[in-house]
Amino acid sequence: MKYGGYAGKILTVDLSSGIFGEIPLTDELVENYLGGRGFAAKILYDELEPGVAALDPGNKIIVVTGPATGTLVPTASRTAIGCKSPLTGAQSVSYMGGHFGAELKYAGWDGVLISGAAADPVILVIADDAVSLRPASGIWGKDTRQTQELLAAELGRDFKLGTIGPAGENLVSYANFMHVQHAAGRGGIGAVFGSKKLKAIAVRGTGGIRVGTPTADYVAGCRELHRIIRENPVREAFRWMGTTGMLPTVNEAVGLPYRNHQDDRAPDVSPIHPEEIAKYIEHYEACGGCNVICGSVVEFVRNGRQYRTERIEHESVWALGPLCGITDLPAIMEAGHLCDLLGMDTMSAGAAIAWAMEAREKGLLDLQDTDGLDLAFGNADVLAEALAKISAREGFGDVLARGSRGAARYLGRGEDYAMQVKGLDIAAYAPRAFTGMALNYATTARGADHNKAFTVAAEFLGVLGDYDRYSTEGKPRLVKRMQDSTAVIDSLIMCMFTVDLGISVDLYARSANLATGLEITGDDVYSIGERINTIERLFNLREGFTRDDDRLPARFAEEAAPSDEGGHTVDVGTMMDEYYREREWDDRGVPTRALLDRLGL
């Protein structure tokens, strides 16, 4: 491996046979896919048998880092975890912050490729070169916090830990993987871990990473990147408001989905205002290598119960709050905390509950159908009980554990109210208010993910341009370009927040070059990102996805949000031909031969 920043090899773990191995990284893989999401996309495409069921032992999990992970480059602490998703059937990669990925690299591994399934629950323990599978009998069934406390007591304080909770064990289709308070949340990775009977991964690394730039130049280069972030005025807002800072503004702009997207504005979000949330802060927390510091520990009480947990994030406070017609902050924070303990995605959990609330409102479900759960919009008290039932797959919880679309299909009714794309539920930025987000939701490989092209930055915040957020003009190109640059951020792996903190595409290229010794330009960032998005598309096409899957629920084209005086709707179909042309995909959404040749695919 001539490039710096990498450990140089990926650990392979076959749970069926208990056999370990390693795959060396090649220069070609690095030059074409960089790391993180790029490696995951390439490996999943190459390694998975077409049509394999997500919960079959034949599915594989790739846990992977990037060249900047753990190397002083700001925010480069993230870990990517990919597999075929049980929620969507598409390929899906989720990310978590914290200290797990850096530790994996210090242990000498860029990633871990997990195949097969264990007969009995196990944990994977990686201590540098010493890799072992141990029985998980004592922790199977424990929540994510209990599991990590027990493992820490057993293994010692130097190990970094990640685990699934009961939701993953019970194959909830949006179960996640938790590292302390950080979640690789979306797409149901936790269920794939559960299907493999892999409860947790513990990693300790004592080795070092060599970077591709001489030390003095490297330190100076990273110092400059840190300075740009530190001096950006947005940084202070991230710090004290976390990700929740935009919630009131977006709501005021009629861009915050409310009551399962029936409206795009909640009447009053003052109870969940970021200043209200900030009142509970006990101390601040950062991920490794980060000087943004958007995390904090909060302490609060609800119904006499004392909680100490992570400050709730924007998407979580929204999905478990306004999306369900709820603004009772302690109830929302309690629900978010329960999702973390049970190990499931707050967003899809909230969306499944909101779906049921609308189905109930529309007369498609009654109290008997929902097993006594009073799933009415605005009922904050139902959240905790519903989440516990979902995780345990008990009664109506077993229906909601399938996700909003899965629940509708299982019952044979209400699919119009499942607000998702490809099965992944839409995020907290209303498609009708931000047409770029709408197109991004429709076309991103993993489904309606807000983080794969956060066009709100260009359509609303004025950070990356000044687009009319309702117009579709120029959006196909904007979405394509942002999807491509984001793929590189996800491959380094840096935090998405750096986009809003002054890190430009040229600076992502510089970050990559500092760590690796590559000499890529801003243009190369776009072409690497294009390759990653294209191979993700090829994976999904192979699984049977078509142009028909690149669409939003009909509601957004048919009904305007009642609070929107402009009466805007969005039909992503009108942007699709142009988007495909920008991508050099044909009118069925299939990459053209010329594109594949140019990208070397």
Added chain:
Amino acid sequence: MKYVEFHKEKCISCDLCSQVCSLTKLGRIQPAAAAIRVTRDPSVYLGERECAVCDMTHDRACVDSCPVGALTYDEGAGVVRFDAELCTECLACLDACPNVARDADSGRIMICDLCAGDPQCVQWCPEGALTWEGKA
């Protein structure tokens, strides 16, 4: 006596201190071998942190523990020096003081040397959790 002071209430666990320390001293990023390391007990949810760095104020247990004089106290600089030529890798210093680390690759014993009067960890700490001569 001067040393890098740790203010645990300000630390946010970014690990930049141990990353930059190991990089500038060893030429690679290797927090486990850095002369400063922040840890916390993961059996308590996001609980208090501890910092392992030479505080220059103790009885110099590392020097006393070394049977061959590979660790000596430099009165002028006010830091402990390591002589790899003399070290027999008995590792007694690691047992003597929890602030001592070792780079397994080179065998070098890692003890804070204050970066010749400009500690990099203090420079890089984004929260002022590390101070030097009273300054963040």
